[in-house]
Amino acid sequence: MELIKNLEWRYAVKKYSDELVSEDKIDQIIKAINLSASSCGIQPYRLFVITNPEVRKRLAEASFNVQIMDSSHLLVFAGFNEIxxxxxxxxxxxxxxxxxxxxxxxxxxxxxxxxxxxxQTPEQNAIWSSKQAYIGLGTALIAAAELKVDATPMEGFDPKLFDDVLGLSEKGLHASVIISLGYRDSANDFLSSMPKVRLPINEFSTKIT
Ligand SMILES: Cc1cc2nc3c(=O)[nH]c(=O)nc-3n(C[C@H](O)[C@H](O)[C@H](O)COP(=O)(O)O)c2cc1C
Structure with a gap:
């Protein structure tokens, strides 16, 4: 399966080059995310695709993840606060x-x-919505790998800051998880040449026959 090769190729990039991802590829990734399964099928999250440098600079404040600012595109998955x-x-x-x-x-x-x-309490619904957003995150990672676009999933950001800068609360949303997209700077990313670390399959999975 070609997908396995692409998943072996991908890694959570720490340092991006200046190369931009084409809008066509971004649109394909967005379409793939929109096709993600969600519990009850009601897609209780929204996606924000951010390139605006001023907005990204503000979002990157207070985060150790320079990829928020230094990548081609930033995607924010925002879960519903209530259903x-x-x-x-x-x-x-x-x-x-x-x-x-x-x-x-x-x-x-x-x-x-x-x-x-x-x-369900509003808190339970908000947690449930974020879980659905993470399914979209998984799709984004796979779709990006298929297109040979690099990506970094990130929880290392200030959700409150994101809510404020993007006006998410007014929209009944909260920042759940984010992902940067772009192209790896192999020469300057210490992780680019590192082998992938994963458990042996038989330790990770159990077949009950
Ligand atoms: C939900 C989630 C949150 C993550 N948060 C961060 C992060 O804030 N910063 C970062 O550099 N990597 C982050 N990662 C990347 C993981 O560290 C990385 O996926 C893991 O070490 C496995 O390596 P690989 O993805 O390169 O195969 C995150 C990954 C996931 C799935």
Whole structure:
């Protein structure tokens, strides 16, 4: 499988070159992320694709991750703060339209989701949304590797700062996880020539037959 070779090729880049990733490749990565699975299928996070240098400079403050500023693109995965009845209603309506169903055909699903999410605290819903965002992060890593675009997933950032700079709270969102995209500066990245470290497969996985 070509994918395995691409996953062996990728690593979490520490130092990027100045080369920019084409918008076509960025759009393919965004499309792949949008195709990610999510629990209940309601995509409870949004993606911000940031190139603006001023914005990135502010986001990079207080982080040891220079990749926030020094890479081609920065992607921010922002989870929902709550799962509202209105959001579920609109999403189910879109589902009915995209599947050419009659209006109301998915009312049982809608009521089930509204009932379930109303039993959860806002904190539980926010944590759940972030978990879904991480699935998107995984897709982004794989899609980037397929395109031979380098990437660094990052939790080393100040979520509060990101929320403030990007105005996420007003949008009912919070920064969950981020990823930089670009091209490795092999000569100046100490990790570029290091072997990948992983557990032996039989220690990592157990087949129960
Ligand atoms: C959710 C997540 C958060 C991470 N946060 C950071 C980070 O803040 N800074 C960083 O340089 N690398 C970060 N990494 C990269 C990991 O250190 C890296 O994936 C791990 O060491 C495995 O190495 P590899 O990805 O190069 O194969 C993160 C990875 C993941 C999946």
């Amino acid at each position: 509202t009845n209105d959001y579920i209603t609109d999403y189910i309506e879109m589902m009915e339209q995209q599947r050419s169903l009659e209006a109301g055909a998915l009312n049982i699903l809608k009521d089930t989701l509204i009932g379930y999410f109303s039993t």
